[in-house]
Amino acid sequence: MALDGVTRDRPDPGAAELASQYGLSVTGARPGVIEYIRRLWRHRYFIAEFAKARSTTKYTQARLGGFWFVLTPLLNAAVYYVIFGLLLGTSRGVADFISFLVTGVFVFTFTRDTVTSGVKSISSERGLIRALHFPRAVLPLTQVSMKFRQIMISMVVLMVIVMARANYPDWEWLLIFPVLALQLMFNTGLALWAARLGSKSSDAAQWLPFVLRAWMYGSGVLYLVEDRAANAPAWALHLLDMQPAAVYIDLMRFALMNTENFGTEYLPDHVWMLALGWALLSLVAGFVYFYRAEEEYGRD
Structure with missing residues (x-):
């Protein structure tokens, strides 16, 4: 091929070859998992401050x-x-229905609100996504951070209520911290899953609250499930007892309520194993599900 008297032995290099030659990379390309986690860690202060700002401005008009x-x-x-x-x-x-009910409502609200805010975390921040380059998981993690700040404040109120019902502090109250830690892991996975779901389907934010309401009714928030579903098959009752919301609610009630009000002196060891298993499964599965679509967020 001749051009201005100069003979060229090969065609012009392609865009990919030029990018490789000059060390260029695709904008917004998904990094490896370890590098992605490192970037999230570097953004931890941004997540904390962003969550603080969002929490401060949420009710400014109220x-x-x-x-x-x-x-x-x-x-x-x-x-x-x-x-x-x-x-x-x-x-x-139920010996102490008020403590039973308020504990169940506060614990389930932590999970419910994390999911409902997570499902909108990507779709509501498309302008920010297109303007800045950062790991997109920062957005659902900001929502998780906001809800965790709220539950920590709510726990103070909850403890006052249960103490007013003669559930006085003892060594079991220290279990509050591992229960919240496990539920936080579980909620984080759900928020990541909901964020990707909401980024692809605008209807997700509409139908998800109905699923969460049905989940609440099957989690023993408002009543003893074994009493209200006494005629249900045994396998159905086992599933209701083993599902994650019921597990975290039972653990928090066990931690806060005394033996007479809760109804038993101990919980089987498998309850803690279930809590840990659900936390790890949700966190890992939610992270992988969200991470695999990293390059797609904000491009539609």
């Missing part, structure tokens, strides 16, 4: 401000107490 973080689950618990505890009589058979 007169009670951040108090709604605690007031919302308390009002839900009050409504559930009137409808289920008083009108439907689900309090029968």
